[in-house]
Amino acid sequence: MRRLTIAEALREGISEEMRRDETVFCLGEDIGVPGGWGGAFTVTLGLEEEFPERTLNTPIAELGFFGAAVGAAIMGMRPIADVQYGDFLFCAMDQIHSNASMLRYMSGGTVKVPMVMRAPVGATGRGAQHARNMERFFVGVPGIKVVAVSNAYDAKGMLKAAVRDDNPVMIFEHKLLYGSKGARTESGAVDGSCEVPDEDFTVPLDRAAVARDGEQVTVLGWLLMHHFALAAAETLATEGIDAEVIDVRCLSPFDYDTIGRSVRKTGYVVIVEEGPVTGGVGAELAAGITERFGEYLMEPVRRVASPDVPVPFAPVLENAYRPDAERIAEGVRLLLQSH
């Protein structure tokens, strides 16, 4: 089997879906430009060669082209709209929130909005406004499905599942995991590549993945934090702590079956999140776990997240902002010690 980066896997998934279904098309900024970048992180690189009429480069008008994607979707197309940086989703928010997420309900179930939205997130040396983890703003929006991909297999499989889904699906991708090459290489990148089969496959949009079996504590994360959680688990193993690491990956809806099985087994939960601790996805997850599996918890759920500040620039500050393997390991130790 071949090894692909996340950027390559997404590109392959998009191409295959466009080949399979002529209603699928891409629109976004700096895509489909010969000699251009293929979007901010090379995902759509070269797409215009095979699909010149379905690779639509847009002006810098997120509200406009996300709205256009919604309008095309309700007319039978399957658009894939992307932003260069997740932060720009705020510019498109009215069309996503008021139209994409609500039209089906407001129409009494007669309108369908089959569209995919892709957004790169994460703190990556660009200061505050190209750095936010946007997940928290879309979890808890009824009508939208939200996923976050941490490896190439999931990226391709979930992209394909999202294209085939009849609802708006938001896919969050992490800038440090893409494996983008050339001029778009990210410093501090973490390897998100993996083996990806040649044949067609999809990954369900509502299942978490147990990435490492363990007995003593459940560590929940997604995107970059999932990779750091795995690294923390290795450290903890050397100390005799056996952690189960779950890639939550489906943020709306959460897969409480998989999460619950783990919580019932271990009785301890640490949620890791890149982004301010207050009002984050981890808060919802903690509440949901407590409501469903509270009787199995030996200690209250513990969060390891960023402080309540905008994302700073200076590398020393940014590294302190973003949870790392050591902070995650320490969070686990503190939780287990408190017992």
Next chain:
Amino acid sequence: MKETEYDREFLVDLYERMLLIREFEEEVKFLFLEGTMPGTIHQCQGQEAAAVGVCSALEEDDVITSTHRPHGHALAKGLTPEEILIELFGGGTGCCRGKGGSMHVGNIDKGMPPAIAIVGGGIPLATGMALALKMQKRPQVAVCFFGDGATSEGAFHEGITLGAIWDLPVIYVCENNLYGASTRVDEITRMPHIAERAAAYGIRGETVEGNDVLAVHEATRIAARQCRDGEGPVLLELETYRLTGHSRRDACHYQPEEEREAWARRDPILVFGRALCQRDDVEQADLDRIRCDVEARVAGAIETARGEPAPTLADLTTDVYA
């Protein structure tokens, strides 16, 4: 007079459609004020020529988007008074199954998605609908209704920019009724005509006497043909006036008395009825008969709508996802 250039049947139909909207809106206003209809309303008395003039120039399978003031557009596009009234009463069999309400009436099977009640929000949406039509190589056009107030929204700029660069078959129809809620249009722009903004996007713009249903019909017919020929989009500005409040119980104290009276004399139904009677083959008695028919139709629709069941509580959590 130009009314002589058309078939009697066509003209009488335009009159009847406008009257249906007027009668519908007046009855709905009464139902709200008497307290039997829930929610809030934004009505279009005085603007009937815009809805009817535009929609009468469209094919049945053309599509429209509407606004928080959608009743006239919906009726003109072919939704029945019954399906709209049931929705307004909160009935489970309304055009949106009771989940939309007054500001979101629509019926996608009749070419009208739920009305978009965020000001300007329909402009990018209609642009995308037109994009789909073009990509699917279909002959239809999309029509986007919005008000003068929407022209200050970023959605106006971004939506029309996209429609223009992609040569989309979309008619942007601005019903300039002089007020965005209570704020006069000359307080929000230095441009005397909204249609002039078309030049900024490299598209054709035209200001039309919006209370003249035939003028609106003709302008739309030409714009639609232009769009179908691949030469869209077009921006039409229909100059009109709201003869009722922005929303319920708005007494319109911000509209000068003399202005209201002047526009009342330009009531599109009054003016068109008078013109019709200039024809040899139309008598006032014909118009009176139409009025009686329309009143009976709306009264019947209200009775039907009142009898429809409310949604069940189980409906609360359905239709969120497909």
